[in-house]
Amino acid sequence: GESVGLHLPTLSVQEGDNSIINCAYSNSASDYFIWYKQESGKGPQFIIDIRSNMDKRQGQRVTVLLNKTVKHLSLQIAATQPGDSAVYFCAENTGTGGFKTIFGAGTRLFVKA
């Protein structure tokens, strides 16, 4: 079946640098995408979302970019901090209600002090 996948399973960055986490999706009908952050032993937390009619959306220190042409999604974290160390999941859903959210495998981000 179609699913969301991630290019890099792990990412290590220096504190203060910018981080970019990538995600590829295969379902062209997906119209809503979400990034979640999961810290060790905890449930995922919503970070930011983007609709398919947008190319870019910015939050606090985070930016999500959507390239529908190549079905690619990325999460940019500015001035990465040790507290950003976690596993990041991209997720997609289609149709109304968001009932069938498909999660990618996740990327583990390590921030070196």
Next chain:
Amino acid sequence: SQTIHQWPATLVQPVGSPLSLECTVEGTSNPNLYWYRQAAGRGLQLLFYSVGIGQISSEVPQNLSASRPQDRQFILSSKKLLLSDSGFYLCAWSVGRLGKSHYEQYFGPGTRLTVT
């Protein structure tokens, strides 16, 4: 504010024993409720979702079942656990808002189940 509770936090059960995990949500009405399973170092697999009391949709065939006896209560059960049922079980909720057709989900703290 809304909160979501799961218990127990950790559980060790022998193969063939029954299972009951509970999830409750506070501070919202008519939430959509979800059960996910997460294997170690892996992504989340949607097991069940519910849009209302007594309404359960199953996403994957398995020896697990779910029930929603009350609006804000979601229970995951099994009559006989398998080794492959080990994992991190997450409950989540979402709710629609006027003008918004897609909803982010809010996750509970999870239950780590080890079947021995």
